[in-house]
Amino acid sequence: MASLGELERAVMDLLWAGHEAATANTLRDLLAQSTRPENGTAGHEGKDLAVTTVLTVLSRLERKGLVERERGTRPHRYQAVSSREDHTAELMHEVLGSAPDREAVLARFIGSVTDTEAETLRKLLGLS
Amino acid sequence: MASLGELERAVMDLLWAGHEAATANTLRDLLAQSTRPENGTAGHEGKDLAVTTVLTVLSRLERKGLVERERGTRPHRYQAVSSREDHTAELMHEVLGSAPDREAVLARFIGSVTDTEAETLRKLLGLS
């Protein structure tokens, strides 16, 4: 249950930006941002979607457990449940988890990581 | 372009088994195996699918670049393009690749790996 659609991902990108800034976005916020072309990442740039479209997507993301919605306030506030990094790492674990031979997979995985990243990993594992 | 359906995965499981044994499977082989209940992993256990169903799935897997088909021989022979481990590792890279802050993701990822696996990683990284 991992994959996101294009629009879903775009919305998550906005929410993840808010997550870093510890901001809970309202629907209006999101719409404003999505129209702004600077938001390259957000894909769907300036596509001028209907309000309800974004709402629907937010509901679906909520159902998927990726978004939390504050229903108390009047314009509801939406926020990503976890950071983009956490989410991605979790995804990686999901992918890895389905493998019978996890260690073999890890070996391959490590094999094709950039040098910088290998260095980072060494540090994290207390190797240097 | 990563995800596989349930049946697609089941078929890949069979083909991956063949990959280890360097065997190119025919349709008949696959059908025989899929009916065999020992093949827990294969899911879809003994579901007795129509021949064409499996063929269709194989075609789709071929289109996705996961399966290679020898068209020369009469019963065509099918085989996984890469091992399950390679494929999984590649998937992990795909997931990681979409992240802007790869190193942060790796940090989280490493944080939730079993001790044994951490040890494996140390070995792998120590050598390179």
Next chain:
DNA sequence: CTGGTACTTCTACCTCATGTAGAAACTATC
């Protein structure tokens, strides 16, 4: 060579996820 059997290709249908949005219900405010 000829028919039957096995194999392959084409086409099709169903369901579900996702993108998209209108209609209606709701709420705060003037």
Next chain:
DNA sequence: GATAGTTTCTACATGAGGTAGAAGTACCAG
């Protein structure tokens, strides 16, 4: 209470994946 913004419900279109029939193709037995 009318109005404008917000939220919910409902709905349709498209594409992926599961499933398989019908028809075409190839190969062996006789």
